[in-house]
Amino acid sequence: MAGIQTDKTQYYCGIDIGASTAKLVVINSDNQIVAKTLGRSGIDYAKTAEQMLNDLTVTESLERSQIVKSFSTGYGRDNVPWADGKMTEIACHGKGAYFHFQKRMTVIDIGAQDSKVIHLDETGKQENFKMNRKCAAGTGAFIEEIAYRLALDISELNALAEASTKDVSLGSFCTVFAATEVLAKIRAGVDVTDIVRGAFNSVVKRIVEMDRVDGMLVMTGGVVANNPFLAKLIGQAFGTESHIVPYAQYNGAYGAALFAAEQARKLHS
């Protein structure tokens, strides 16, 4: 982290109010992240956004006037009163991911309630995208549900899945039915590491059937940030290496900040 300067440097802000968590990122004119924060999205998005920005300016000794342009994204993108503009999380995840690798790529973002596959050409232009159907399978909500059924904290899942030695699969498309399958496996005495691996495999299957991968595979979002082994499995399923962007959970907010900076530069050019 570059750290906030005490002079009157200008900054750009991006906020991603997702279905579960809100992420806020401040970048400098070199597009480096200088501050970031994360919290629950809550039930009042405007209040959450205000609180997060306020807290961050206090902890980083930053004046709000130094943030010259802000963009919002995510489910709550329309509810950020101080945002100067908004872009969808699809555009923002693409923007953030492209910044790091600058290649033709397929970005896969696994969020709390939806998954997205975004195709970018070598210049970063979005060629196509696809969101999951109206279903929680293949999203963070599925993993949370499985953790709940296994009485585990979600932070434990990655290590457990990695420790698995058997390939267990959950057959159902549906999160609820998959959870029922988990119960059956518990009854049958299947090792918990293998059940968690099975749940990861289920997410992999849902992602693989969504779309193809062209170019580099880049993964973003909170689910892979906390479960890098899942990203590895997804890469294996597509027959390619998966790359997790730096600060993957903040990538949407980072993309929004990049859009803010870009617009500010356009206005001053």
Added chain:
Amino acid sequence: MTSSVELKDFEASKTMRVVMGKYFQELTDPARPKKIAWCTSVGPAELLRAMGFEVYFPENHGAMLGSSRMATDLIPLANARGFSPDICSYLTSDIGSYLKGESPLNKMKLPGPPKADVLVFNTNQCRDVKDWFAFYAREWNVPCIGVHTPRAIGDVNETIITAIAKQIEALIPVLEKVSGSKFDLDKLKEVIAISKQCTVLWKGVLDAAANVPSPISFFDGTIQMGPAVVLRGTQAAIDYYEILLAELKQRIADGIGAVEGEKYRIYWEGMPIWGKLKSLATQFIELKTAVVASTYCNSWVFEALNPDEPFKSMARAYSELFICRSDEPKEAYIERMIEKYKVDGIFYHNAKTCPNNSNSSYNMPQRIQKKTGKPFVIVDGDLNDLRLYSEEQTRTNIEAFVEQLSQV
């Protein structure tokens, strides 16, 4: 979120409401001695009118159940009677409406859909229309007859036309028996000539959208198509579209677009999402994006109708339809539409309960994009069952698609 945009209605719409109101009044008036024939949207309506029937189109009632958002509460009633939630939600919402005795027509102080004396289907759309009509035939013990059109037609050849024309002719004895009047060929020719005039005018209305900016949107079309759907073969439809067409010409002359500051133009493929059309229309206006054309609204254009060849031309008009064609002519059709309407991208509605009118499941969007370079977005939803629709995902999909179109 409240929106500041305003949907521009047409002056002509006032006349349309009168015309449509009169149609429903007459249809449900117990004092009128005419027999009632139920007809699928592209069933042999011209023949039924020529034989003196009042013609009722239950798919129009299905659309009303959808747009009034009554459907989602009524569908479960039909589900509980053995009609799966996976089949046509026009069918399930209409049967639910019948079982509950509630209809959007009640809001017009009308008793509800008229009881049929005969039900006449054409399977050019799907098998569901026949199953739908068969339910009422059992309920009321009335004849259910129809035309079985082949599906996935490639070339609409003479063999197909002859076979369908014969099926249409074969309906006559039953219709004569129910109506109590003899078939009159001259009367049929007269109705076909009037129906053709309606088609020409309705096509003129839709063609106006080729103008930039487009004076009419797909969302307007779903409302303005009412007379073309329920009154084709009558003078009332012709009179109405002459008024509407004049207003459209004026809008073009004045440079008035349906979407203020139109930046992008989209083609809508698939069924309308009836219960969400207003919010979708508003979102597209906010995004300065005009949905200029659709397969759906163009499905009531029957250019083949010809009074000199009544049965064969009806057969051809009903079988040339997009919905009953194979993918090759469908793709060629969409490619022509892209060019004609200067389309930037395609919106595919994947309607869960209407696979026959959803074209995103067999790789067609990808093929068309490869050929034309026009991007697409697929939205999962349904014509009537809003349990299958995600407001948030649809909103984001549309916004992200327009962002994609705006890239330079």
